[in-house]
Amino acid sequence: MSLIAKVTSPGPQKPLGDVLRVPLGIDVWEVKPDHLILRGTEAQLERLSRMGYLVEQLEDVERHLSAFATAAAAEQYHSAASLEAELRQLAEARPDIAELKEIGRSIEGRPILALRIGDRRGGVPKLLFMGCHHAREWIAVEVPFLLAKELVERADEAPIAGWLTSGEVWVAPMVNPDGHEYSRTAQRLWRKNRRRNDDGSFGVDPNRNYGYMWGILDIPTSSHVPSDETYVGPRAFSEPETQAVRDLVGCERFAGVITYHSYTQLILYPWGYAEKPVPDVQHREQMVGMAEEMQTLMQGVHGKVYVPQQSSQLYPTAGDTTDWTYGSYGIPSFTIELRPRTFQEGGFILPPGQILPTWEENRPAVFRFIEQLLAAPVA
Template identity: 35%
Template sequence: MRTSRAPQASPASRTARRTRRTRRYGAAGAAVLSLALALTLGTQATAVPGPPDAAGGPASAAPDTGIRQYEVTGVRGAPERSALAATGTAIDEVLHGSVLISADAAEAERLRALGYELAPLPAAAAGSGDVQAAAPSDYHTYESMRAVVDAAVARHPDLVSSQVIGRSHEGRDIIAVKVSADVAVDEDEPEILFTHNQHAREHLTVEMALYTLEELTSGYGSDARITRLLDTREIWLIPSVNPDGKTYDTESGAFRSWRKNRQPNAGSSAIGTDLNRNWDYMWGCCGGSSGSASSATYRGAAPESGPETRVVADFVRSRVVGGEQQITAHIDFHTYGELILWPYGYTYADTAPGLTADDRDAFAAVGRAMAASNGYTPQQSSDLYITDGSIGDWMWAEEGIFSYTFEMYPRSASGGGFYPPGSVIDRETARNREAVLILLENADCMYRSIGKEAQYCS
């Protein structure tokens, strides 16, 4: 049992610290697949079908916000997509030769004035009828999510604990759920973190957290693989990083297609910070976020200015014990696009300061193994377009954590976008079971996937 915590190591010592940690954990674990899948372009988010566009065609819209979805034509490669993203526009979906975006009328006109060609998305492409959630009641609310967690703690007190790690802007608890054999003991084992719901409208990710919790607890003692993992790992789940945004997106009884948190911005009537552009690594460096408070990708007034970002970052920093970060691997769940992404997002380069060729190869090998299990597309984050201030880049560069972003179902807007029907929740969360287990099994030595266990993890 650990009895003390040491302060966070300096940036200069992170590489050495990472090597020490992987050596300590590397004695056990199974080899992973390193199947290469063909890289294809995918999506990152979208909106919901709604009333006709002002030009007369159908478009995607949220009734309370006036947000519609448009296709922007003539945007082909990653540099052109990055240039569009640099205007402060949130790219929803990447197609061949175009992209989909969500925008209100003012944003659409601003982009047209910049020379972009926008066409309202046909309703059939945006998802309708039986491919779209009927109502927010298809998903757990923040309150019902808390009830599920509390019930799991009550049923499995030796396996599950829950703690409030901080509060949102509006005062809601942000909770971290720990799952491990002898859960009350802080053991010297690899720790794995799963975060969900940074973006408010991505409710399927909360369902993913609850699925994982149920699968781990129900499998302990009956499933040899899960039992072995819980005996040798400490697993953390943060089911909702953005509880205010989640609540706002659904509390009216209709989806609002809300992305950001609900924090006011000084000097502006615009609300909210994009939490996944608010992390303290390469914040605002590279055109991958917006400095405008009205933008969907507004990066905030400063790194970690979003209280929710700071809560999670402080929790991660608190897991530095004896000078070493105990969290070794991480997935941040988003919707949609069926992608598995790894750092860096701020640069197109495969390697960059703090990310060696071996690091990149280990990221890719485990990422491709996970993708082989769920059918997602594995690729470096910036293959889509440049982002900065993202959680994955921060986790790796600042804390030495192998961090992946999963973009869950659907693959395209035709599957329901942000709001697929409740009938697919069980199927699409279970679809990631094997990928989660692959990461858990490799968390003690990610370099095993490239045959370098002896070098890094002996």
């Protein structure tokens, strides 16, 4: 039986951070200052109890799924096929400024698509927005898609017209189409891609498979065990999904990157692999300042608080997207963890009525990001 549990420390002799360093195969959902929310088997949770931690079983996973993962809710989210159809419609509606590009193919042969939006003048600054490295994070498809939709449909209005004249925006809403489709049709909480591993298990975590500091950690949040949720893969860029992003970034040399995930409402910046901050003071101050401004803009819409912090403050990761885009190219890079804040609100299964409000509160932050990095005047 799979259970959702709250884990707390009995005292300073048992720091919560140590749980994230023990090879238990647990699925970490939330990391708070005073507790963790985990998904695990009864045996895994019993082991944590024997280690001296306080473990409170909160809910059976099946009950959680029955409450949130309804067929009616799923219909309000994109599938890989419906996303492709709508991206194609956007490109066909405005061929003068929008072009749908296949940047790669997944393990199972699905296209990995990016919509390029802009006048294509050559030599202009470019920004990249991505979603759905992790299959179960469906809201992380919808926010970048709604960004692309608004940019195309309002391409002749200020300030968007100015941005698209002075630069380009690339939007890849579904980096992991195989995993996403599997989460729709077979296992709603599936996280990884659909690589068949040598031990018979399935999946590599795409957000642990990038080349910068790949594999230097071997902990529950960056695991070398193929069956674990955060399996880093057999080597850096072993997966066609991360190869597609690698090749796109290497070719286009973006001026800024945002990658969307869920959940817990965070704005994360490098490093993830180390507690130390990035060494370049100017870069660090730029990313911290941008994250804090995003927080203010987001909170001003619906009052939801997104917390800005260095990625490793959540938990340590090696081989993630933004460590690679910043570490290899110096690109200002952010991971935005979208709604909700807690699993009680749905966790990875955000009720579809919150899709539009989530986009609405992210909209001013992403528009400010575009304005800053494309350096276009606002009319």
